[in-house]
Amino acid sequence: MNNFELLAELLLPDIDKKPEYYENLYPARNLPEGARVTRIAPSPTGYLHLGTLFAALVNRITATSTNGVFYTRIEDTDKKREIEGGIEDIIDGLDRFGISIDEGFVSGNEQKGEYGPYQQSYRGEIYQTYVKELIRQGLAYPCFCTSNELEAVRKEQEANKIRTGYHGKWAKHRDITYEEAKALIEQGKSFVVRLKSPGNEENKIVFDDAIKGKIEMPENDEDFVLLKSDGIPTYHFAHAVDDHLMRTTHVLRGDEWISSVPKHIQLFKILGFKPPKYGHISPIMKLDNGAKRKISKRKDPEAAVHFFAEQGYDSECVIDYLMTIAASDFEDWRRCSPDASYKSFKFNLKKMSVSGALFDEVKLIDVSKNRVSKLSSGELYEKITAWAKEFDKDFYSILTKNPQYSKAVFAIDRDGVAKPRKDIAKFSEAKDYFSYLFEELYVPCFQLPENINSYDAKAFLEKYKTVYSADDDRQEWFNKIKTIAPMLNFAAETKEYKANPDAFKGHAGDLSTVLRMAITGRRNTPDLCSIMQVLGKDECIKRIDNVIISL
RNA sequence: GGCCCGGUGGUCAAGAGGCCUAAGACACCGCCCUUUCACGGCGGUAACACGAGUUCGAAUCUCGUCCGGGUCACCA
Numbered sequence: 001m002n003n004f005e006l007l008a009e010l011l012l013p014d015i016d017k018k019p020e021y022y023e024n025l026y027p028a029r030n031l032p033e034g035a036r037v038t039r040i041a042p043s044p045t046g047y048l049h050l051g052t053l054f055a056a057l058v059n060r061i062t063a064t065s066t067n068g069v070f071y072t073r074i075e076d077t078d079k080k081r082e083i084e085g086g087i088e089d090i091i092d093g094l095d096r097f098g099i100s101i102d103e104g105f106v107s108g109n110e111q112k113g114e115y116g117p118y119q120q121s122y123r124g125e126i127y128q129t130y131v132k133e134l135i136r137q138g139l140a141y142p143c144f145c146t147s148n149e150l151e152a153v154r155k156e157q158e159a160n161k162i163r164t165g166y167h168g169k170w171a172k173h174r175d176i177t178y179e180e181a182k183a184l185i186e187q188g189k190s191f192v193v194r195l196k197s198p199g200n201e202e203n204k205i206v207f208d209d210a211i212k213g214k215i216e217m218p219e220n221d222e223d224f225v226l227l228k229s230d231g232i233p234t235y236h237f238a239h240a241v242d243d244h245l246m247r248t249t250h251v252l253r254g255d256e257w258i259s260s261v262p263k264h265i266q267l268f269k270i271l272g273f274k275p276p277k278y279g280h281i282s283p284i285m286k287l288d289n290g291a292k293r294k295i296s297k298r299k300d301p302e303a304a305v306h307f308f309a310e311q312g313y314d315s316e317c318v319i320d321y322l323m324t325i326a327a328s329d330f331e332d333w334r335r336c337s338p339d340a341s342y343k344s345f346k347f348n349l350k351k352m353s354v355s356g357a358l359f360d361e362v363k364l365i366d367v368s369k370n371r372v373s374k375l376s377s378g379e380l381y382e383k384i385t386a387w388a389k390e391f392d393k394d395f396y397s398i399l400t401k402n403p404q405y406s407k408a409v410f411a412i413d414r415d416g417v418a419k420p421r422k423d424i425a426k427f428s429e430a431k432d433y434f435s436y437l438f439e440e441l442y443v444p445c446f447q448l449p450e451n452i453n454s455y456d457a458k459a460f461l462e463k464y465k466t467v468y469s470a471d472d473d474r475q476e477w478f479n480k481i482k483t484i485a486p487m488l489n490f491a492a493e494t495k496e497y498k499a500n501p502d503a504f505k506g507h508a509g510d511l512s513t514v515l516r517m518a519i520t521g522r523r524n525t526p527d528l529c530s531i532m533q534v535l536g537k538d539e540c541i542k543r544i545d546n547v548i549i550s551l
Numbered sequence: 552g553g554c555c556c557g558g559u560g561g562u563c564a565a566g567a568g569g570c571c572u573a574a575g576a577c578a579c580c581g582c583c584c585u586u587u588c589a590c591g592g593c594g595g596u597a598a599c600a601c602g603a604g605u606u607c608g609a610a611u612c613u614c615g616u617c618c619g620g621g622u623c624a625c626c627a
Contacts, residue, residue, distance in 0.1 A: 043627050078626055147625075163553060164623070192625050217555060228625040235627050259555060259622040282557085285620080292619065324576085328564055331576060353564080355557050356620065363563065363577050373590085419590045478586055494585080512586040524588035 006178040008135040010185065011142055011193065015125065015132045022126055026115050026245045035068035037249045039104070040094075041239075043075040044086025048093035048305045049297050050284055050359070051254060054322050056099050058281055059252050061326075061347045063102070068249070071103035073242060074119040077232045093305055097315045115246040120238050127233040130241050130271060131193050131226055139198075139270055140226055142191040143173040144184050163201070166194065171223045193227040197266065205262050210250065210279030210349045212258075220262040236263050244273040252349070255280035279349050282356040284325065295359055302359060312387045312427025317368035324367065325357045338374065369422040377411035384410075387427040395431045398440050408534050409437045413526040421526055436520040437534060445521040446547045449513050451506055456488050457514045458551040461544050463487065464515060470537040477529040481515070482508045518547040 001009070029037060038059035042052055063070035072094075074087055088108030094101065103113035111118050134140035143166075145153075150166070157164045166172075174196060184191070199219040206216045226237040233241070243251060258280045268275040286295040286303075297303045308318050323330045323342050333345050375383070381403065388396035399406045413421050424430060435441040448457055467480045482492040485508040491497035497507035516528050519540060525531060532540050 041627090045627070075627065081626065143625095150624085158552090161552080190625095212556070215555075222623095225625050230625085232625090234625070254621095255556075256621055256627090261555095280556090283620080287562090294620075324563070328575095331563090335576095357564090358562060360562055360577075366577055413589085417590095421589050423589060474586095481586070507586090509586045516587060522587090526587095526589080528586070 003178045004138040005136050007141070007176075007181055008132050010178065010182055011135060011191070012128050012132045015128045017125070017129050019130055019133050022129065022245055026247070029069070029247045031069070032067055034066055035249075036062055036066040037069045037071070037247055038063045038252055039071045039073055039243070039246070039248055041073045041075045041242075041253075042090045043078060043081075044090065045078065045081040045083060046086065046297055048090045049303045050295055050305060051303075052090065053094070053097060053099075053305055053318075054284060054326070055253060055281055056094055057097075057319060057322050058279075058326055058349075058352070059250075060099050061343065061345070062250060062252060062349060064343050065347050069102045070100075071113060071115075071246065072101050072105045072118065073246065074105060074121075075235065075238065076119060076121045077228075077235065077238055079121075079230075079232075096309070097305070097319055099319075118246075120233070120242070123238075123242070124231060126245070127227065127237060127241055128231065131233075131237070134195070134226070134270070135193065138196065140193050140195050141173060141176055142181050143171075143176075143194045143223070143225075144181075144189045144191045145172055165222045166224070167197065167201075167222045174223060190229040192225045192229050194223040195226055195267070195270070197221050197223050198270070199262070199266055205265060207261060207265060207278065209258075210252070210277050211282075211352045212255070212280055212354050215258070215261070217259075217262050220266045222263070224263055236260065236267060239264060240267040240271060240273065243276055244268070244271070248276050250279060251276045252279040252281060255282055279352075282353060285356040285358045287358055292356070292358065294356070300359075302361065309387075310391055310428075312384075312391065312429070313364065313368055313425070314372065314383060314427070317371045317425075318364070320371065321364045321367045324363070325353070327351055328353065365425040368425040372424050373414075373420040373422045375414075377407045377415050380410045380414070381407045384427045384430050388431075391428070392431065398438050405534075409434055412530045412534060423526075436522065436525075437531065439539075443521065444543065444546060446517050446550065448551075449510060449517065449523070452510060452514060454551045456490075456505065458548055459488055460484060460511050460514055461518060461548050461551075465541065465544055465548075468537075468540070470533060470540070472529065474527065474529045477532075478508070478512070481512050485511055515544075518544050 031037070040052065040056045040059050042048075060070045062068070072091060076082055076087075085108075087105065091101070091105045091108050095107070103115070104118035105111050117123060131140060135142075145166075149172075153166075153170055153172075154164050157170065171194070173194075181191075197220055199221040201218050201221045203219040204216050205219050206214060209215050224236060225234050227233055239251075242248075261278060264278075265275050267273075283294040285292045286300050288299070295303045301307045305318075308315070319342055320330075320334065323334075323345065327345070327347060328351060330342075330345060337344070372380070381399070385396060385399050385406075388399060424433060431441065435443075448454055463484045464480065467483070469476075472480065485492045488511070489505050490511055491504040491507040494507045494509055497504050512528065513523060516525055517523065519528065519532060519535065535543075
């Protein structure tokens with residue numbers, strides 16, 4: 001055995017398989033021409049956040065639109081930062097947003113597919129097999145530097161204004177011999193395995209990013225770490241091995257990875273793999289004190305996707321909003337296909353924005369209002385009760401006490417209406433919005449409109465009571481108010497009043513405001529006639545009487 | 552600091568040398584419709600970061616400046 005082979009046996013004595021074993025175990029996928037295999041590879045170091053959801057969406061729709069495969073893989077190689085329940089939160093979160101998963105982790109504790117395991121902490125032997133082969137070929141080597149030593153080197157480089165890093169003559173253990181390594185190991189020293197980079201910083205590599213286009217960068221010459229001292233691979237190495245073995249065709253990930261591409265391409269070449277097509281997604285930004293910055297899990301509540309659930313944004317609305325960021329022509333498409341699933345949208349990576357978009361909740365609200373307005377009362381009832389069950393128990397019990405009544409409430413200005421209202425963007429607004437329609441929530445708060453005195457208000461309500469009928473349709477309902485108007489010197493028609501404002505105290509509309517106030521305690525509401533029908537005669541009379549007494 | 556990427560109204564953006572007197576959407580303002588509000592309709596304010604080139608002609612191509620973002624770990 002030569003020096004390299006001895007080294008390989010010394011470092012990884014338990015590895016007895018060869019790469020060919022895995023190449024055969026995970027054969028090329030049998031997919032139609034043009035099908036793209038994409039993935040999302042989250043690390044369970046936190047909860048599902050907007051950036052991950054966005055990346056998942058882009059990957060999902062890329063696979064869908066090419067009849068490809070979208071899979072999930074858990075990158076849990078950093079055991080120190082891992083949090084409990086991270087996997088469940090991310091995978092189940094994707095499901096809540098309707099991002100279906102073809103392969104890999106399909107729920108918090110269930111994986112499927114032929115290319116697994118889909119969790120890096122269970123793939124140690126695979127990575128080590130490839131590393132061992134690299135060492136055997138003299139393309140990787142053990143490094144015994146401590147973090148203090150590395151830090152010292154970095155300081156020296158900085159002091160001399162030299163590019164920092166473990167490269168060239170700074171790569172201390174690059175040419176370590178078997179004997180040297182053996183001695184250090186016998187002393188109990190721990191080591192990492194580094195790539196013996198064949199790169200030269202003077203050379204340029206060029207690659208065509210699926211989103212950003214042509215990018216040119218210096219070749220990697222850094223002997224970066226492949227295997228950490230605990231035998232677990234770094235992201236870079238795991239990425240190369242996994243995406244090759246899982247036969248990923250397109251790696252669509254956050255653009256913070258762009259600067260690592262030279263490392264990745266180099267690795268694929270050295271390992272004899274065909275590199276995937278890369279596409280780097282611009283981050284979603286946030287305005288912070290006038291400065292744009294990447295949205296942050298720590299600082300921004302909306303970065304954690306739980307924010308949207310708590311607020312009661314419908315998951316479909318959030319996805320639609322995200323699609324408007326992902327594709328500039330999505331909004332036009334949506335206008336033409338209001339009821340279609342976003343999945344049938346013809347998505348094109350090349351059309352994605354190359355600069356990061358600011359997260360705009362105002363726009364989200366607009367998207368949501370449009371979608372929520374299209375829901376039937378039954379659908380709204382399902383969604384709101386589901387939300388309330390989790391986030392507002394009190395409201396939940398009110399809504400479910402009498403489902404028929406609740407649905408009737410939601411049907412106001414909704415079912416069978418050509419242009420439904422767009423008042424509700426998120427379900428947390430519903431409680432206040434409908435409060436006067438539920439006795440548990442209703443708080444009487446009559447206020448006299450400023451252009452009407454209490455005598456007229458009282459007179460109007462008293463007269464109205466005598467003619468009011470719960471069966472009146474909209475037309476008849478308003479006719480009755482119009483009939484009363486002249487008796488109090490109010491114009492029956494608004495036009496009449498506008499033509500001659502000095503001749504009247506106001507118009508029928510002003511009087512309806514009094515009624516509206518008496519019934520709902522608000523100046524602005526959906527159609528009052530419908531509200532009164534839902535409330536029922538007894539309740540309406542009761543509310544009117546209470547106001548009359550107070551006047 | 553080195554290396555990348557980017558810069559069109561407040562926001563998202565269309566734009567591939569003449570179709571640009573720069574589209575559309577959100578937001579904002581006004582008017583109309585109207586039982587209030589909302590919806591809807593009509594209209595309005597508002598942008599090519601700056602400077603040099605190339606060209607008959609530049610938002611578009613080149614260079615420089617400035618500004619913003621990302622990245623330089625045994626984190627992903």
